[in-house]
Amino acid sequence: MLEVDINGRAGSFAVEASFTASAGVTSLFGQSGAGKSTITNMVAGLLRPDEGRIVVDGDVLFDSAQGIDVPARRRRIGHVFQDARLFPHLSVKSNLTFSRWAGGRRDTRSLDEVVDLLGIGNLLERKPGTLSGGERQRVAIGRALLSDPRLLLMDEPLASLDQARKSDILPYLDRLCSEAGIPILYVSHAMEEVARLSQTLVIVSGGKTIAHGPVADILARVDLGRATGRHEASALLQGRISHIDRMWGLSSVDLGGGQVMQVPGLDADLGEAIRLRIRARDVAIATAPPTGISIRNVLSGTVRAITDETGPYTEVLCAVGGQSLRARLTRASAADLGLHPGRTVHLLIKSVAIDRRQSAPVPANVAGGPDRDIGGDTDPAQRLV
Known part of the structure; x- marks a missing residue:
């Protein structure tokens, strides 16, 4: 302590x-x-x-x-x-x-x-x-x-x-x-x-x-x-590896409540606890289930809060099961979608936005057992290992 x-x-x-x-x-x-x-x-x-x-x-x-x-x-x-x-x-x-x-x-x-x-x-x-x-x-x-x-x-x-x-x-x-x-x-x-x-x-x-x-x-x-920098805005999602697709190099992470994300190139074992760092700028929002898109990760959520800002951007905090996810949008998009606290939305996250370099075990003395962190915090040109 x-x-x-x-x-x-x-x-x-x-x-x-x-x-x-x-x-x-x-x-x-x-x-x-x-x-x-x-x-x-x-x-x-x-x-x-x-x-x-x-x-x-x-x-x-x-x-x-x-x-x-x-x-x-x-x-x-x-x-x-x-x-x-x-x-x-x-x-x-x-x-x-x-x-x-x-x-x-x-x-x-x-x-x-x-x-x-x-x-x-x-x-x-x-x-x-x-x-x-x-x-x-x-x-x-x-x-x-x-x-x-x-x-x-x-x-x-x-x-x-x-x-x-x-x-x-x-x-x-x-x-x-x-x-x-x-x-x-x-x-x-x-x-x-x-x-x-x-x-x-x-x-x-x-x-x-x-x-x-x-x-x-x-x-x-x-x-x-203001203290952390808008560029750093992100959230952590925790789950466990539920499936490994070796043909396509994708690992499925079960977030609970029927929510699953696919992560590419992840060196982790089946059943291993994982936490994913998702940047707010890598999250898009739809008000209806999207179809015919390349984005593989679509999570259901509920808007919890929307920041009151005067510039061109706003941040939307959403509940995904018992966890939180942030999305950074233009204020115009938030207005066009009619976003407000309590509204059900669909959160879209590109698999390639998750940087596999940031896979790491978390100390076993922390509640929840050994985890790994996956983040998306490098420039796109630096994402390949």
Whole structure:
């Protein structure tokens, strides 16, 4: 359990952060300059809040009222930055074990376990200068894990990598989130990362945490567009693989209530739990069952809310069974269709809008068991793996 309720400043920049998170991955999401790194630096003890309280697994790390401020070196927080910050003169193996040796940390996790978890066994005798960006970040994560942390803090660990290197390292992050056994605070301004990896989502804007909660609930909110960016508007649908059509390379995902989606190129097993990230801009709406179209995914839903906007676009929030889906339309289309809360509609989603690169397991300690995330957050030209 992580509890944060702090106020403070970094120079002239004011921060007000208040959120709680349980097991799994908690992501701080916001645009560049929103204050995410300032908040995490206060959690890590690198910056001192003016007032408030920080608690990790029942241990108070900071409490201004009680005069408690545990030094950063004693907080047992493993920190992974944008750049790996490895010692260039040491081998990978020596970099991995440095924190344990220098800090006198306990051997709560074996070197072999971490090496296997991150797939770096073939790198142990190499120097950092010979590694790719993704390999360096895996080594940095391993070093943090071997420092006996009670919390792993990852501050935009993929921000310096190109898309190819991100694709290389994301499967290892998937496994890390599932098997590390410690809470992770993940910082990013890339929604495809946080939707894929996290269970709790905290939205940061202007130095303040303006919303937090389960990732699916936060993504379903249409009032956060200014903070998250309209380009990022999306929703999560959860289901299980009910059929695999190997001839056409399609997997059917049963969403419950008779609703099924077909996803192309999905590496998942029959019966496996899945969650799909669907971007609002990839959803169209019809008021009657469509026929003679190429779109294979047509879900029945009910309009729950329509945003009141003055520009050319609006967002329509729809209930699909017990889940939510968002569609971004022109206001003219919404008016022509006569959309209003309570109206039954048909939601059209192209199978090719779902990016199979973002398939990932979700930690087993999260309710619902191991899931995978599928998102559609890259440019069309980048969708092929």
